[in-house]
Every structure is written in structure tokens, then in C-alpha cells.
Amino acid sequence: MTRPLANDLYGRHRAVLPDWLALYYDEPIEITHGEGRHVWDAAGNRYLDFFGGILTTMTAHALPEVTKAVSEQAGRIIHSSTLYLNRPMVELAERIAALSGIPDARVFFTTSGTEANDTALMLATAYRGSNQILAMRNSYHGRSFSTVSITGNRGWSPTGLSPLQTLYVHGGVRNRGPYAGLTDERFIEACVADLEDLLGHTRTPAALIAEPVQGVGGFTAPPDGLYAAFREVLDRHGILWISDEVQTGWGRTGEHFWGWQAHGENGPPDILTFAKGIGNGMSIGGVVARADIMNCLDANSISTFGGSPVTMAAGLANLSYLLEHDLQGNARRVGGLLIERLRAIGAGVDSVREVRGRGLMIGIELIKPSTGQAAPGTASAVLEAAREGGLLIGKGGGHNTSVLRIAPPLSLTVAEAEEGAAILEQALRGA
Known part of the structure; x- marks a missing residue:
């Protein structure tokens, strides 16, 4: 994964938009186009989208x-x-x-x-x-x-x-x-x-x-x-x-x-x-x-x-x-497989407190293993590592945003679910 192209868009953003308008990533990315379950940034990097513009791209990007x-x-x-x-x-x-x-x-x-x-x-x-x-x-x-x-x-x-x-x-x-x-x-x-x-x-x-x-x-x-x-x-x-x-x-x-x-x-x-x-x-x-x-x-x-x-x-x-296309049924089937895969991963990662959810609405709650307290820093690190690996996810939670939020388009395939889980596993273990 290459780094985002250096440009002044972030500086222009900061100059004219409110400070409280949140942006993901230490180096924010500009998403230029998408197709299916994937999007591309201005540097040409391709990402598997597991957040869908905050659960909004429900079926697929650029659905004909x-x-x-x-x-x-x-x-x-x-x-x-x-x-x-x-x-x-x-x-x-x-x-x-x-x-x-x-x-x-x-x-x-x-x-x-x-x-x-x-x-x-x-x-x-x-x-x-x-x-x-x-x-x-x-x-x-x-x-x-x-x-x-x-x-x-x-x-x-x-x-x-x-x-x-x-x-x-x-x-x-x-x-x-x-x-x-x-x-x-x-x-x-x-x-x-x-x-x-x-x-x-x-x-x-x-x-x-x-x-x-x-x-x-x-x-x-x-x-x-x-x-x-x-x-x-x-x-x-x-x-x-x-x-x-x-x-x-x-x-x-x-x-x-x-x-x-x-x-x-x-x-x-x-x-x-x-x-x-x-x-x-x-x-x-x-x-x-x-x-x-x-x-x-x-x-x-x-x-x-x-x-x-x-x-x-x-x-x-x-x-x-x-x-x-029975996307509700697809969410049940593919989401069920993804949740079980993520639970298996989480069982081997000390910072994962719980993997929860239904269908294609999945949360991974992170903690500090030594204290059991919420770990927003770890969540941010996993978010960054997942992006580096080619996966976009979200975060949230009532305890200082220590929950990873996973909500792909409902047309997600089994192969894409496995690909995303593998990237998440690497990000979680690295963080």
C-alpha cells in the first residue's frame, strides 16, 4: 500500500471547515471512486470497503x-x-x-x-x-x-x-x-x-x-x-x-x-x-x-x-x-461466517474483549489487557494498520471509541469477507 499523494487538500480542508469535523487517519485520504465493495483514493490505492461511508453504501459502490x-x-x-x-x-x-x-x-x-x-x-x-x-x-x-x-x-x-x-x-x-x-x-x-x-x-x-x-x-x-x-x-x-x-x-x-x-x-x-x-x-x-x-x-x-x-x-x-437479490439473506450468511472468523481471531488476541454483532453489523471491542480498560489508542492503531493493508473500517463505542465497526455493503462475497478478516487479523496482531 503506497502512502497518499502529497497535496494541499488537507490544508485547504483545515482552512475552511470546522475543527470539529472529524477525519480518519493520520494522513487523511481522498476517496475518488468505487465499484462493488472497493474504493480507490487519489493516490490510486485500492481498498476493500468494510464501512460503506458509515453504513450508507448498502448494496454496492456504483451499482448500475x-x-x-x-x-x-x-x-x-x-x-x-x-x-x-x-x-x-x-x-x-x-x-x-x-x-x-x-x-x-x-x-x-x-x-x-x-x-x-x-x-x-x-x-x-x-x-x-x-x-x-x-x-x-x-x-x-x-x-x-x-x-x-x-x-x-x-x-x-x-x-x-x-x-x-x-x-x-x-x-x-x-x-x-x-x-x-x-x-x-x-x-x-x-x-x-x-x-x-x-x-x-x-x-x-x-x-x-x-x-x-x-x-x-x-x-x-x-x-x-x-x-x-x-x-x-x-x-x-x-x-x-x-x-x-x-x-x-x-x-x-x-x-x-x-x-x-x-x-x-x-x-x-x-x-x-x-x-x-x-x-x-x-x-x-x-x-x-x-x-x-x-x-x-x-x-x-x-x-x-x-x-x-x-x-x-x-x-x-x-x-x-x-x-x-436477497441481500438480507446474504448479510445473514456471509455475516455469520465473518463473525465466526473474527471471533476465532479475537480468541488469540489479548486486546480483543468481545466480537459482537448480527449480519453485516459487527463490532470488535478492544481493551488494555493489563487493566481491562477501554483502549482507544489501540483502536486507532488498528484502524491505521487496516488501511495500510487495504481495508477501510470504522470505530465507535461509548468508552472513548475503543470499538472497531465493521459494516460492508450487503453484497459482500465470502472471498471478500475472508480477505478482510485476514487483513484485520494482521492489523490486530500488529497493534
Whole structure:
């Protein structure tokens, strides 16, 4: 692997963009093009992409079906806003409403997951007449003023000021905290008891918002059934359940199309948010909710860019490809093989505390072997070593970003999974 070409792009970046706009790598790279599961940088280096632009390139880079749909739609009309009828938007909304599992569903399109969660919070608080929100510890829901205020991860919450009163609940992280040593059944019982106790000391919140698998938090998840158990409590109190599927949707976890389905004994959520993968790189986010919730707003609203004809055309083509090629099944099969391969590697590396995940959503938690404490320095070193070996991965975690995040396009092949695992093994052992 050659080093990135020397140029002044990084200096120009630093001169005009915010200091808090994070960049990976000691020598940041410029990605110029991609194909399939690979991308190339400005120096001509080729990388196997195991992060997909933060779980966004869901099917493949430069997928012909999507690029053709974008090109053809752009040749007709690029923009009109939601003030006019929009055939691609209606068609994609129909498909997502049917797939959501929510009865009498309505869909509102946004341009990002942040905006989707922001809209869900507005709907829930307006519908319930309360500005209190339940959120999970170690969570992440976006970078807007309202979503930062419900993010339970200090590393991604730059202000304590908030339009909402947020109460944080146990349960999003299985292997840390006061209940980590319990069995799954007792863990759920303890978290439900904590929720019940919390509700006994506050006014009734509008909603609980939760990621079925916490993304930025390091791909952590509770035992299956936790949110179903929570739902029984929420329903008794008239509290809505918002499932943040920005990272878990569209079959990435393999076993389910939506993350909430691992906790679906009591039916679908009241509100579901999505983004990232549906556009395969195009800016699409959205909210699905029951009609009575979606229609509760008593003021006019539009979206200038949400539901753009071009992004909707991309979403339709991408969703069709995903379903027709059973990429959820591929995520289950190839992801299962990759997880087992990584667990075998981790068993021989002292700094690996845990390999966890579902489908093609995998986290490798790193620690300092001498103390058992989080090891963000080791995570950064592995990230660099993997890049040197030709592999792009991500990192996250609620304990100083000490978790490697692996989320390739869902069309990943067995051979590519093995190639990536071999590079990761070398990087982990070297670090």
C-alpha cells in the first residue's frame, strides 16, 4: 500500500471547515471512486470497503441499477419540492409503508437520519403534549439541537442545553454497567424494573427512542425481547415507542429486515425512522408512523429537498435490487461466517474483549489487557494498520471509541469477507 499523494487538500480542508469535523487517519485520504465493495483514493490505492461511508453504501459502490435510475431521473427533472405531486416519492412511500409493519402507515421523507429523528421527536411531543423523552444510555441519534439533547454518549453531545427533558434508561449495553453479570432473562427484568421506577418519579414522557443496535455506541445491543418488555410498560402509560432504524434497517442485521423485529412480540413501533442505506449514498431519510400520529400536527409544513425526485428514484432502484437479490439473506450468511472468523481471531488476541454483532453489523471491542480498560489508542492503531493493508473500517463505542465497526455493503462475497478478516487479523496482531 503506497502512502497518499502529497497535496494541499488537507490544508485547504483545515482552512475552511470546522475543527470539529472529524477525519480518519493520520494522513487523511481522498476517496475518488468505487465499484462493488472497493474504493480507490487519489493516490490510486485500492481498498476493500468494510464501512460503506458509515453504513450508507448498502448494496454496492456504483451499482448500475442505481446510477442508471439517478441519471434517467436527472435527465427529466431534478427538483420540484413537496409542493407538487411526485411519482417516485409516492411509489417509494408505498413500498416503505408496506415493509414497515406499521398499520395505516404514513411516510415523511427527509434528507438525513438526524432530520428523521428530529421529525419523530416533534411528532411524538406534539401528539402526547409532553417535552419529556426517554432515551437509552450510550445512544446516538444525530447532530441537530434536539437529537444531540437525547444522545446518551458524551463524545457526541457537545452541549447540555436542550429543548427537551431527557431521562436515560438502562438496557442498550449488555456487557457493561450494573446488570452486566445477570442472565439475559434477569437483565431484562432489571431493566424493566428500572424503567418502572423511573416512571414513578416523573411526569409521563412522550416517547422512548431507541436504536435496536446502537451504532455509534459500538454496535451494542440488549438481549432479544427487551424492547417488547419495555413496550408493555410504555403502553400502560400511553408512551410512544420510536425505533431508530437509521443503521439497523433494510436487512443489515441478517435475521430481520428491521431491528425492532428482534423485539416484536408486541407489534411494531409507533414511529420508525430510517436513512443511510436506502439511498445507497443519496441523501434519503424518513419517518414512518401511524396516520393519527403523523397527521397530528396543526400547522402547515413542506420539505424543500426531502423526497427529491432524484433521490427517490435512487431509493426505489436500490430497494428493488436489495429485495430481488436477497441481500438480507446474504448479510445473514456471509455475516455469520465473518463473525465466526473474527471471533476465532479475537480468541488469540489479548486486546480483543468481545466480537459482537448480527449480519453485516459487527463490532470488535478492544481493551488494555493489563487493566481491562477501554483502549482507544489501540483502536486507532488498528484502524491505521487496516488501511495500510487495504481495508477501510470504522470505530465507535461509548468508552472513548475503543470499538472497531465493521459494516460492508450487503453484497459482500465470502472471498471478500475472508480477505478482510485476514487483513484485520494482521492489523490486530500488529497493534
